[in-house]
Amino acid sequence: PPKEVRTLFLADFALRMKSRQLARQKEALADLAGDIRIWRAVLIGDGSLISKMIAIANLHGNALVLADMLADKAIDITGLLPDIERIVTPFAESDWKIGKSFANEFRLTAGLWQQLEADVAISAAEGDQADAEPSVEWQRIQTRINFHFFQQHATENRSAETMAQIIQMADGDPKNVISARDAHSGWVHKHPDFALHYVYNPIGKILVDI
Numbered sequence: 001p002p003k004e005v006r007t008l009f010l011a012d013f014a015l016r017m018k019s020r021q022l023a024r025q026k027e028a029l030a031d032l033a034g035d036i037r038i039w040r041a042v043l044i045g046d047g048s049l050i051s052k053m054i055a056i057a058n059l060h061g062n063a064l065v066l067a068d069m070l071a072d073k074a075i076d077i078t079g080l081l082p083d084i085e086r087i088v089t090p091f092a093e094s095d096w097k098i099g100k101s102f103a104n105e106f107r108l109t110a111g112l113w114q115q116l117e118a119d120v121a122i123s124a125a126e127g128d129q130a131d132a133e134p135s136v137e138w139q140r141i142q143t144r145i146n147f148h149f150f151q152q153h154a155t156e157n158r159s160a161e162t163m164a165q166i167i168q169m170a171d172g173d174p175k176n177v178i179s180a181r182d183a184h185s186g187w188v189h190k191h192p193d194f195a196l197h198y199v200y201n202p203i204g205k206i207l208v209d210i
Helices: 003-017 022-044 049-071 078-088 099-129 134-149 152-170 174-189 202-209
Strands: none
Touching (some): 003 049, 152 174
């Protein structure tokens, strides 16, 4: 939702909590609980990294407004404690792991590799069917060269290996974040930008590295 809609939602929640009417306060808490459930679903789902960041930002906003209401001495929360307890119960630690977003990124990039390979194959086939004019023949040769320097499956495998390393670091124990980062850096340094192994599938390796 647009930022203005979020602001209006939270302002409406605050006004109902300050109404001193128990029924309106309970309705407000129920709406906030529903909003939290929605953003938790986004947080633990198979979305992109930006969707995780948006979910965390909105959950943080909900928590701040609720904290303000609980700290407001003018609001009697005695009859609201069961409702509040259900809202503030912490999420499972695994809910905050964002490795799935990198798996989603891999699926998107794998689709790009497949499309690129298909485009090269179509271009090569069209070159085979064209008249043997010098310009057409040279274009066909270039296409064949490109096809040789880009291997779809090898590119997908390299991308999957890279993403697996990032997922392992992202979903690791927070107290081990420094060692996980160092382990990932060590793995990256084992794959230098330019080396003899770039003779095979150079285009694919460059694309994955980027």
